[in-house]
Amino acid sequence: MSQALAIENLVKVYQSGKTALKGINLSIAEGDFFALLGPNGAGKSTFIGIVSSLVNKTSGTVRVFGHSIDDEILKAKQLIGIVPQEFNFNIFTKTIDVVVTQAGYYGVPYRQAKEQAEQALQQLGLWEKRNDVVRSLSGGMKRRLMIARALVHQPKLLILDEPTAGVDIELRRSLWVYLEKLNQQGLTILLTTHYLEEVEILCKNVAIIDNGEILVEKSVHSLLGDLTGETLILDVGSILIEAPQLAHFACRLVSPDSIEVDLLEHQTVNDLFQTLDAAGIRVTSLRNKFNRLEELFIRLTGHTVEEKLI
Numbered sequence: 001m002s003q004a005l006a007i008e009n010l011v012k013v014y015q016s017g018k019t020a021l022k023g024i025n026l027s028i029a030e031g032d033f034f035a036l037l038g039p040n041g042a043g044k045s046t047f048i049g050i051v052s053s054l055v056n057k058t059s060g061t062v063r064v065f066g067h068s069i070d071d072e073i074l075k076a077k078q079l080i081g082i083v084p085q086e087f088n089f090n091i092f093t094k095t096i097d098v099v100v101t102q103a104g105y106y107g108v109p110y111r112q113a114k115e116q117a118e119q120a121l122q123q124l125g126l127w128e129k130r131n132d133v134v135r136s137l138s139g140g141m142k143r144r145l146m147i148a149r150a151l152v153h154q155p156k157l158l159i160l161d162e163p164t165a166g167v168d169i170e171l172r173r174s175l176w177v178y179l180e181k182l183n184q185q186g187l188t189i190l191l192t193t194h195y196l197e198e199v200e201i202l203c204k205n206v207a208i209i210d211n212g213e214i215l216v217e218k219s220v221h222s223l224l225g226d227l228t229g230e231t232l233i234l235d236v237g238s239i240l241i242e243a244p245q246l247a248h249f250a251c252r253l254v255s256p257d258s259i260e261v262d263l264l265e266h267q268t269v270n271d272l273f274q275t276l277d278a279a280g281i282r283v284t285s286l287r288n289k290f291n292r293l294e295e296l297f298i299r300l301t302g303h304t305v306e307e308k309l310i
C-alpha cells in the first residue's frame with residue numbers, strides 16, 4: 001500500500017531556540033485514519049504546520065504520496081486538505097461561496113469549483129444551507145463547513161488540527177460520523193487530538209507525541225491492549241488505621257477513610273467487592289486513580305501529563 005505521508009528525521013527549531021520537533025519519523029498508509037495524540041506543547045501544530053507548508057522545517061524530509069515538500073511543493077499541497085482549529089472564514093459570506101473561493105486558491109476553474117463545492121457541501125450535510133450566510137449556521141455546521149472547504153480541491157489526505165477541542169460531546173459525535181464516512185470512502189485522515197476516546201472510536205493507528213518526540217506508534221487496538229490492569233480509589237465508610245490485608249489484591253491506605261487497590265488484568269471489580277465484603281469493609285464510592293490517557297503517559301514517560309491535558 002502506498003504511503004500517504006512519509007516523514008523522516010523531521011526537526012524544527014524555532015528562532016527562539018526552542019526545539020519543537022526532535023527528529024520525528026512517522027509513516028501513514030493510504031486509507032489510514034491516524035491520530036497524533038499528545039499534550040499541549042508536544043509539537044502537534046508544528047508538525048501539521050510543516051506538512052501543510054505553513055511552517056518551515058529545520059531539517060528532515062516530508063513526502064506526501066511520494067511527493068517531497070522540498071521539490072514538489074505544489075503537487076504535495078494539492079493532495080492535502082487542512083482543517084484548522086479555529087473558524088477563519090468571513091461570517092457574512094454565503095456558505096457555498098466560502099467553499100468555491102477556496103477551490104479558486106487551488107487553481108480549480110470556476111465551473112468545476114462550483115460543482116466540487118456542491119459535492120463537498122452535500123457530503124457534509126450542508127446542501128440545504130448553501131445559500132445562507134455563514135453567520136446563520138450552528139457551531140456544528142460551521143465545523144462541517146471547514147471540512148467541506150478543506151475537501152473542495154479533492155485532496156487525498158485530510159488533516160484536522162484538534163477538530164473537536166472544546167466541542168460538546170453531542171457535536172463531537174456528530175462530527176465523528178462524518179469523518180468516519182469520509183474515511184470509508186477512501187480518504188486518508190490524520191487528526192491531532194487530546195482525547196483518547198476519539199482515538200479509540202475513530203482511528204486505526206496512533207502516534208503519541210510528547211516534548212517533540214514520538215513515544216510510540218502502533219495500532220490503536222494494540223495500544224489499548226497495553227493498558228492492562230488499573231488502580232481504583234475506594235472511599236470506605238469507616239476510619240482505618242492501616243491498609244486492610246486483602247487476599248490477592250495489593251491495597252494501600254490513602255487517607256483514614258480511603259484506600260487504593262490495584263486491579264490486575266484478570267481480576268474483576270466483582271472479585272474485589274467480594275473480598276472487601278468478606279473483610280467487612282463497606283465502600284461508599286469508587287473512582288479510577290488515573291484516566292486511561294494518563295495511565296498511558298505514565299507507562300511511556302514515567303510521569304503524568306497532569307494539567308497539560310485538556
Ligand code: ADP
Pocket residue numbers: 014015016018019020038039040041042043044045046047
Ligand atoms: P502542540 O500543538 O502539541 O500544542 P506546538 O507545536 O504548538 O505544540 O508547540 C511545540 C513547542 O514549540 C511548544 O513548546 C511551543 O511553545 C513552541 N512553539 C510553537 N510555536 C512557536 C513559535 N512560533 N515560536 C517559538 N516557539 C514555538
